[in-house]
Amino acid sequence: MTSDTTLPDTPQPDAVGPTDADAIERVTTRALDAVAAADSLETLKAVRIEHTGERSALALANREIGSLPKEEKAAAGKLVGGARGRVGAALKAREAELAELHAQHVLRTETIDVTLTAARGTAAAVTTGVAGARHPIATTSEQMADIFVGMGWEIAEGPEVEHEWFNFDALNFKPDHPARQMQDTFFLDGDAHLVLRTHTSPVQARALLERGVPLYVACPGRVFRTDELDATHSPVFHQVEGIAIDEGLTMAHLKGTLDHFAKAMFGADARTRLRPAYFPFTEPSAEMDLWFPQKKGGPGWIEWGGCGMVNPNVLRSVGVDPERYSGFAFGMGIDRAVMLKHGLEDLRDLFEGDMRLSRTYPLGGEA
CATH class of the missing domain: 1.20.1280 (Monooxygenase)
Incomplete structure (x- = not known):
């Protein structure tokens, strides 16, 4: 008994000769x-x-x-x-x-109307049981930017891979300054003179070259230094710089700006004080302390950043006449502000990626 293994509904090819x-x-x-x-x-x-x-x-x-x-x-x-x-x-x-x-x-x-209100956190809640949240560093950066915009300032950004001239030379760092050495700076390519920016101050030089004077800008962003990661240091961290260049600006304008910024960030009782210091890009220079009412153990002064009047050499490097214009600059750590605001004692907690941290603090709203 034989069987036909060919399925009846399978089309069979024609038997075609190659010469036909x-x-x-x-x-x-x-x-x-x-x-x-x-x-x-x-x-x-x-x-x-x-x-x-x-x-x-x-x-x-x-x-x-x-x-x-x-x-x-x-x-x-x-x-x-x-x-x-x-x-x-x-x-x-x-x-x-x-x-x-x-x-x-x-x-x-499959077109999506991006103007519609999204159901926030739904996907994360389904997959993990925990809704996502904005990170406190991101929300604090935006809060700082909003404060400066409310003062009439602009927000400026710059590249994280920066040319050595913007990162050092334009800011009056001499060729033999210790900050230019390998122990402080990540050099990407010695021949191209590229570095991972060690501060957000290069944005000041770029903003002056691009926008001219008068100038009032704040520059939040990520910076890099060759530090070991521990409770108070990180090779990657976040800063906000402020620079104001105009006719007739003095240290009094700087102090008033810092006090307003401190109160907006930390409450009506916050204020700042200045202690003499040295920075290449400002003269005179000062360390800035913050009176922090919520300090652990009771109200007290906490070091918050550096500031001063913009060095005339910095103005000359970007083509601004220091005989006509003066200005002030300041910078402080965003990560430090988050730690103060929320009572964190270990910087590493900000970089662990644990959503519980983001959801714990009021600034980290649901995503």
């Missing part, structure tokens, strides 16, 4: 018609398998060329090869058409 021009043209026309009729990439894939796969009529005819007499092989190869080339070209062209139609369909059916 009429038969080759017939199966080629059938293949081209099937390609043209394909209305989706999935359908075209089936057409490709049926008419160009190893069991297709043209593939079987091509395989038989090897058994032909030598004098017939060239003509048969040209005949079958030409047919296969026509089908292949048609498949490629139809695939491009269908891919474009598919892309247009996706754009129409």
